[in-house]
Amino acid sequence: MDMMTAAHINSLLAAMVLLTAFGMLVQKRIYGLIHLFTWQGLFLSLNTAVVGYVASQHHLYISSVLTLALKVIALPYILHVLIHRLKIHKEVETVVNIPTTMLIGLALVVLSYHLTSPIRELSTLITRSTLAIALATVMIGLLMMITRRHAVTQIIGFLAMENGLFFAATSATYGMPLVVELGVALDMLIAAFIFGIFFFHIHTTFDSLDVEQMARLKEDE
Amino acid sequence: MSFYYLFVELLQVVLLLALAPVFLGWVRMVKCWAQGRTSAGLFQPYRDLAKLFAKEVLLAENASWIFRFTPYLVFGTAVLAGAIVPIITVDLPLSPSADVIVIIGLFAIARFFTALAGMDIGTAFGGMGSSREMMIASLAEPAMLMAIFTVSLANKSTSLSQIVQVICTTGASIKPSLAFALLAFVLIALAETGRVPVDNPATHLELTMIHEAMILEYSGRHLALIEWASAMKLFLFVSIGIAAFAPWGIALANEMLSLPLALLFLVLKFAVAGVGIVLIETGLAKMRIFRVPEFLGAAFMLATLGMLSFFILD
């Protein structure tokens, strides 16, 4: 596999990550969201492996396997179980309407392209052009958390953001040191468990996972 | 040489006229198979056309000349577009007269007049069809142009023949921008040719029809022309898709001898495209009319992502 092909595959996978990010932004069904999240993890893991191969950074293989195990298998499984236990299969609502959300998402892509252009010009890595996509993925994850009102979708948005950060690390500097990555992975797993526990509590308290309900916590004056 | 040009031009138009109903028949046939029904055969659209041409025309009392003129215009624009889109070869003498923007414009003028014809009689159905068709068209057109522009930017041309020539001579590479553009193009082509999930070409149920509502009052040869033209439109959208995204096999400039091969490729690609359409149509349900903007919005998003990734990644 030569450099050109690798660069092509890298950008194709980056495009797929972006596509899944947009897919999550507009997907209304929770199961669909989880599937998209799984796909995103898969593309990310593949991309990490490809970058690891091209840059001969062997610790990236470990990151790749870790991503696969955590984001493609463990987290989706946990979320599935959660949804099954909490009996939420309905369509999720969005706060802002979907076309507007999409347009904002597109604007964010343009913005991240603009913001990363100084780095792109300085960097010599073959992954430099995907940095914009990575930043965009982070921003879209945040946008998703803003525009959704369901607690589970917010968590998925959060996880997608983390995907973006991981992707950014891979494309900007060929990944973080392995220790950091392991730590982050562990954090993610623990976070997922804590979220699960919180979901149950929120669910039993409010009988719903709609985060709008949280507004009721505020004391009336 | 000039005889050759004339020959391929005529050959293309004849192929378009002849194959468009067959392709429609093929789509219907595969659909029947997919749904476990017995099909009416590959040539049923021909029989339908022949029947319609033989019938007399019933014209509503207050139909104006627009109503009678529209079928001819719709047919004319489809034939002209077929003379320009490279279906089997890029050596078309008419191809410089219109690039892909003009071809979209040709479909637009056909739609403009069809919508007027729908309003001409003054029934509620006609108006409803026109209104919905124009709504869908106005959302589909920007997405269509964005998808096409992505291809044009990648190949530095808006002329379809030139795009085919460039893609075939520079060799294949998977570009994310083109993948996005192709996805968007498929979604929009479904909307523009009135297929499921946007419109259902087989329905005459009052509230769900769009294109059929506009042409509800047509009969006889007028209806035959419109039906034939819409078969050609489907055929042409597939051809445009092939030319812009997978042109391999189309005879390039000054390659007379590869015409038979081009023909073979054409048949193969259309067979595959027909199966693809059927898979989409049987896999999806027809949408409510106000879900269509979301569908087209997604197409627009894909097309725009294609254009963005052309600049970011390519």
Add this chain to the structure above:
Amino acid sequence: MMLQPLSLAACAIVLLLLTAGSASLYRGNRRLMIMFSFALASVASLLATIAGIWTVGSEMTVKGILPIGLPDLPFHVRFDPLAGYFFTIIGLLALFVSVYSIGYVQGIPANRPVTSLIIFYCLFLAGMFMVILADDALFFLVAWEVMAGASYFLVLFEHERQENRKAAFLYLVVAHIGAIAILLAFGVLAGIATPGSFSGYTFDAMRGAEIPDLWATVAFFLVFFGFAAKAGVVPLHVWLPEAHPVAPSNVSALMSGVMLKTAIYGIVRVTFDLIHTFPWWWGAIVLTLGLISAVMGVLYALMQHDLKRLLAYHSVENIGIILIGIGLAMIFTSFELPMLAALAFIAGLYHTMNHAIFKGLLFMGAGSVLHATGERNMEEMGGLIHRMPWTSALFLIGCVAISALPPLNGFVSEWLTFQAFLLSPSLPAPIMQLLIPMGAAMLALTGALAAACFVKAFGVTFLGHWRGHHHPHVHEADWPMRIGMLSAALTCVCLGIFPVVYINWMDILAKQFVGSSISSSAAAYGWLWLTPVSPERASYSGTTVFLGILGVVVAVYLLLHVRPGAIRRVPIWDCGFEKLNARMQYTATSFSMPIRRIFGHLFSIREEVSLAPQTAHKAFPKRLQYHLRVVDRVWNWMYRPVVDVCFWLSRQVGRLQQGRIQAYLIYSFVTILVLLVFAS
């Protein structure tokens, strides 16, 4: 004196002024007055057109100084290709409209005096021509005011209606705020050109001056604000849909068709000629405002059911499209890409001509409908194609042209604009490369929505059955009106199918103002093929497309009519309902409902359904009434606060009024004291 374009132009203006002056001499013979005056106006417009075509064709520039004006500040005139180009636009449409007016004004009810209409019509035309000719700030502003004043009185023609007076007042206010901005801009430029003297008021002095960036920016924004107010650029457009529809239709045609173009002329003249070097972000602002105007204009047009209001909103849209071309040209120029700038510049100016002609045609058509039915509300119309075959066919040509459909002229200019958009990868800044093609999507949206809008306008007005409650005696337009519309329609067709000839002629403008021409590439393959960049890049042949469609249509028609075609006229198929009536048709409101719903958040919409009269039970209403109010959001966002502030200020100032003479004496006394303290 040798016959030259400038003297022809001067003849045209003098003839118009004479016509205006002599209008009151016909005393009582109304028919004769209308016929002669508009015939003379036509002749003058023809002269102006010839002068314009001649100047552009011969690529010459003639200057002159008039012996009138203020002492030591004479009026300067200059007739260069840019002026010639706009002369051609104005002259051509004025010619068609003047011929049309012979018939149209005859049809105005006899109890309404038309002398003032004729006088102001001629003054209005003369004012526009003088604006184009002016070569100094003084003459420009005088001509500008003549034009604005005359058009104010024309808007006020049917002054007994409250709404017309309101519209005219609004128009006057906006026109003058704009004029003040233009005046200030010229002041800035003149002050920098020759500090300390008045001689900088000529455009020549401004051209030669080295203007510091800051002051150039100030001048540009003032001038752009002023001209944008005149051209109806969003958000300064609110006066336009109020004022244009209430004027007589021939005047609406001129106002929408060419008066807005004087503002385009002003923008081009000041930016490309007087300031001539500018940063890219000016162009970006022009482009953005152009895109916003285009999309918002057409969306608001879709919501209208008053035919003339709808057309007026389309002027906002088309001005937007023109500004897109101009803005792109500015961006390309500032990055020193003259070839691309030339393409965008030509696209913008081509659309300027196109819009003048087809908008004029459409307003004339709307005038004929108004004339025949006395209705402006489309919801009351329908089926006019049977009674008005000429008007409907010609109006249809205008609809096809404005909807940017091939092979007519609107398509050519939009196609050129698309090609300019697609050249954005040549720009050095990556972010611009990325953002500019997004504009192409908005332009495509505009074109598609315009098509939807004109399906609605034509379909509801001319097709179907008559929807109205009363049945007026509808008659076809008379011959002068038909000739006026017919010539405009023919021009639309010619501009659509012979674009190369036209671009060759106007190419000198690009050469003069952006430093490159496109005719060497655009017309490299003869008059038939338009290849703006290179034949590999893109090519278009309007003629072939036109003949191709025509050929297939005729061939198929003949083929199918070898045997006598059996056509049987039958009643409409009613699905077995048997009680179809005209009220069941789609109306303008229902036609645009899907789009209104999709873009709903851009409008402020109020919908109400009420039962009238009240019935015993809600489930069995006798009649339902549906009210829909679509308000321009810009009103509430921009104008309402301004109006509120003005009223608040006025109230504060109002406190000064005491009604006691002593108080007023104190004011004067304090003023004198202050002056003495500070002036000494």
